[in-house]
Amino acid sequence: CVDRWSHDLDRAKSKLSGAKLAQCLRKCAITPERLNLFISNPLSHRPTPEEALAISEVFNVPLHPYYLYRWRALKPDETLRLRDWMLKSKEIRVTSAGEQLILPLNPDYKLLLERAGIPHSVSNDNHILLADSPRTVLAQLGESEASPAGETSLDILNSVASVRLRDKLGFSIGARMGRPEKAEERRMKPPVQVLFPVGRDLGSERSLERVAEGLDRPTSLETFDGVSSSLTDVASSGVSVEMVTRMCPQCNTVTFESRCPDCGVHTEVYRWCSQEGCGRPIDEKTGMCPLSHDVNLIRTTRSYTVDIKALLERVESEIGEPQAYGVRGVLGLTSSLKIPEYLGKGILRAKHKVYCYRDGTARFDATDAPLTHFTPREIGVSVSRLHKLGYHTDWTGSPLVSEDQVVELKVQDIIVPLNCADYLFRVGMFVDDCLEKIYGLERYYNFKTRDDVIGRLVIGLAPHTSAGIIGRIIGFTRASLCYAHPYWHAAKRRNCDGDEDAVILVLDALLNFSKFFLPAGRGGFMDAPLVLSVILNPEEVDDESHNMEVCSRYPAEFYEMVSRGCDPKEVEHLVDIVANRLNTQAQYEGFGFTHETSSFDEGPRNTRYKTLGSMAEKLEAQLSLARLIAAVDAKDVAERVLSHHFIRDIRGNLRAYSTQKIQCLKCHRVYRRIPLSGHCVCGSELSLTVRQKNISKYLDVAKKMIREYGLSNYLTERLHLIESSLDSLFISEQTALTDFF
Numbered sequence: 137c138v139d140r141w142s143h144d145l146d147r148a149k150s151k152l153s154g155a156k157l158a159q160c161l162r163k164c165a166i167t168p169e170r171l172n173l174f175i176s177n178p179l180s181h182r183p184t185p186e187e188a189l190a191i192s193e194v195f196n197v198p199l200h201p202y203y204l205y206r207w208r209a210l211k212p213d214e215t216l217r218l219r220d221w222m223l224k225s226k227e228i229r230v231t232s233a234g235e236q237l238i239l240p241l242n243p244d245y246k247l248l249l250e251r252a253g254i255p256h257s258v259s260n261d262n263h264i265l266l267a268d269s270p271r272t273v274l275a276q277l278g279e280s281e282a283s284p285a286g287e288t289s290l291d292i293l294n295s296v297a298s299v300r301l302r303d304k305l306g307f308s309i310g311a312r313m314g315r316p317e318k319a320e321e322r323r324m325k326p327p328v329q330v331l332f333p334v335g336r337d338l339g340s341e342r343s344l345e346r347v348a349e350g351l352d353r354p355t356s357l358e359t360f361d362g363v364s365s366s367l368t369d370v371a372s373s374g375v376s377v378e379m380v381t382r383m384c385p386q387c388n389t390v391t392f393e394s395r396c397p398d399c400g401v402h403t404e405v406y407r408w409c410s411q412e413g414c415g416r417p418i419d420e421k422t423g424m425c426p427l428s429h430d431v432n433l434i435r436t437t438r439s440y441t442v443d444i445k446a447l448l449e450r451v452e453s454e455i456g457e458p459q460a461y462g463v464r465g466v467l468g469l470t471s472s473l474k475i476p477e478y479l480g481k482g483i484l485r486a487k488h489k490v491y492c493y494r495d496g497t498a499r500f501d502a503t504d505a506p507l508t509h510f511t512p513r514e515i516g517v518s519v520s521r522l523h524k525l526g527y528h529t530d531w532t533g534s535p536l537v538s539e540d541q542v543v544e545l546k547v548q549d550i551i552v553p554l555n556c557a558d559y560l561f562r563v564g565m566f567v568d569d570c571l572e573k574i575y576g577l578e579r580y581y582n583f584k585t586r587d588d589v590i591g592r593l594v595i596g597l598a599p600h601t602s603a604g605i606i607g608r609i610i611g612f613t614r615a616s617l618c619y620a621h622p623y624w625h626a627a628k629r630r631n632c633d634g635d636e637d638a639v640i641l642v643l644d645a646l647l648n649f650s651k652f653f654l655p656a657g658r659g660g661f662m663d664a665p666l667v668l669s670v671i672l673n674p675e676e677v678d679d680e681s682h683n684m685e686v687c688s689r690y691p692a693e694f695y696e697m698v699s700r701g702c703d704p705k706e707v708e709h710l711v712d713i714v715a716n717r718l719n720t721q722a723q724y725e726g727f728g729f730t731h732e733t734s735s736f737d738e739g740p741r742n743t744r745y746k747t748l749g750s751m752a753e754k755l756e757a758q759l760s761l762a763r764l765i766a767a768v769d770a771k772d773v774a775e776r777v778l779s780h781h782f783i784r785d786i787r788g789n790l791r792a793y794s795t796q797k798i799q800c801l802k803c804h805r806v807y808r809r810i811p812l813s814g815h816c817v818c819g820s821e822l823s824l825t826v827r828q829k830n831i832s833k834y835l836d837v838a839k840k841m842i843r844e845y846g847l848s849n850y851l852t853e854r855l856h857l858i859e860s861s862l863d864s865l866f867i868s869e870q871t872a873l874t875d876f877f
Contacts, residue, residue: 330482515611
């Protein structure tokens with residue numbers, strides 16, 4: 137570790153007198169200022185090979201880690217063989233770049249070089265070219281006449297090397313890479329712009345304009361079943377949908393709209409008795425039907441026959457829009473009261489290409505990523521703009537004047553993907569149109585460009601919770617990630633292990649969210665901003681974030697105890713963590729970091745999982761990578777994929793096929809059993825919901841994996857049994873006797 141090496145150098149320097157130190161520096165040909173840079177900032181300032189060797193010899197410290205190799209990865213006998221071969225076969229050539237150590241190509245010894253982590257390449261004339269300086273390599277091997285001795289590879293080399301060698305391998309741990317990115321707007325399946333039902337009269341068609349074109353125009357705007365004698369049923373060919381029953385307190389008009397279409401007064405939910413021939417309103421005092429009918433017959437919804445075309449024309453006129461922009465609604469409402477959303481909001485969403493979720497909000501989903509520091513250049517924001525956002529100093533307390541200064545992120549500020557900013561820009565335009573054209577208020581956001589999103593408040597919400605946390609956008613990233621302070625993610629009950637959460641523009645949630653839109657089924661109130669935390673209190677967030685280290689450097693004692701394999705609790709007092717700062721101002725700011733980066737979002741923008749086509753291609757890419765990595769057992773990877781994914785998927789689909797429901801191709805009515813008529817009640821054809829291809833799609837790939845990797849007999853037999861079940865369930869394609877020959 138470079139940091140530990142700098143501690144060793146600092147300790148060795150402190151033991152020398154001024155005169156002795158000056159003498160050592162002359163031997164090393166290093167200035168005092170450069171030596172101090174190696175100590176104070178070892179990650180950014182690295183000694184040259186000559187300086188590293190001189191410092192190690194003169195100050196009696198281990199060789200700089202950059203020039204060390206992973207000798208402990210080799211067995212003692214392998215180390216001895218590799219050392220002897222390198223010393224006997226070496227050739228030093230002088231090139232334009234300097235001296236270079238060259239070895240003859242030998243596959244066995246090349247593998248040992250790779251395991252030891254010695255960087256090299258192979259030339260066209262079949263020679264191994266070492267990348268490091270010959271002096272640093274040979275200093276670790278010692279003289280050829282020397283007799284190495286020791287129990288471990290490191291002991292063997294230390295017995296003959298001209299410099300001290302320290303273990304570089306340390307402890308190896310395994311890790312599994314999850315999906316690293318996702319950033320796209322939240323859409324229902326299929327996507328819709330308004331929570332207004334279009335019914336199933338035209339099958340699965342959700343476009344209100346197409347539904348209006350496909351139906352004859354009824355003689356009135358609406359009618360419903362089960363009404364009192366004072367209301368008239370109108371037979372028509374309009375769209376039949378179930379929605380809330382509301383009544384105007386002024387003119388007693390019954391409607392599904394929140395404002396009376398006749399007099400404009402706010403309507404109230406109307407509870408009525410659905411007993412045949414009754415239809416009377418429920419007594420609000422007793423909560424009963426005036427005729428004392430069964431309470432289970434009390435309803436708040438009715439079946440309406442709606443003239444979609446007339447409704448669209450009226451709403452377009454109300455909001456001053458020339459067209460409906462292809463607005464799409466839902467087939468039916470799933471909330472308990474079945475309250476529809478005002479159709480004008482859907483038209484405005486369609487105009488700005490915004491989609492709504494089941495609670496009426498427009499959301500953008502992105503994978504969580506933690507961040508505590510940034511530079512203005514990294515987030516694409518000017519220094520002057522950051523000054524307006526409250527960032528006046530860098531993380532060291534110096535005035536913020538440069539785009540390359542490192543700044544500490546405030547705990548409720550976030551950096552969003554560029555496509556998130558584009559989407560929120562459109563959402564802001566939609567919200568302003570709602571304020572102006574529906575509510576008669578002044579526009580609020582007044583976005584002109586994407587950069588206007590900076591400084592705006594959003595709500596962060598995790599799918600499994602009902603509480604959001606306020607955040608502020610301060611910049612953008614090219615990565616498909618939402619960067620935020622670990623506190624902010626913890627406030628959403630997240631720990632950044634591949635989770636993805638939603639970002640909602642605050643005014644959109646305040647204006648368009650309603651708990652009356654939420655589904656009535658189990659879990660309907662989850663993933664909804666029912667509660668909003670405005671101020672983040674670190675004591676109240678998940679305590680996983682309290683274990684976060686906030687020191688800028690680990691002390692020398694930390695490395696010494698860790699190298700001895702001490703229990704983590706024994707070294708906890710040596711590291712500054714968030715838990716030590718709670719209930720103080722230091723819990724919010726003054727966080728340090730140990731490693732700088734050129735750009736916090738540098739790297740691949742998308743995984744190959746998104747760019748590869750079929751599952752077979754994705755699997756082959758995974759297994760080919762496993763074959764390249766020495767620490768990974770490709771056979772074990774194949775077994776895990778087969779047992780944990782493919783076999784479970786095939787068996788699950790096989791079970792689903794046997795218990796599947798039947799669906800109408802037109803109206804999408806679902807049947808548990810096939811009707812005796814063989815047709816839907818609407819007269820259309822019925823279709824399976826699970827098909828044979830869904831079951832056997834991974835079968836050939838699984839059989840190929842078993843052949844190529846020689847997987848266990850257990851997995852082979854399991855797959856054979858599944859294949860037998862498939863053969864017995866489906867009719868063979870070989871129908872003629874000649875097909876078998």
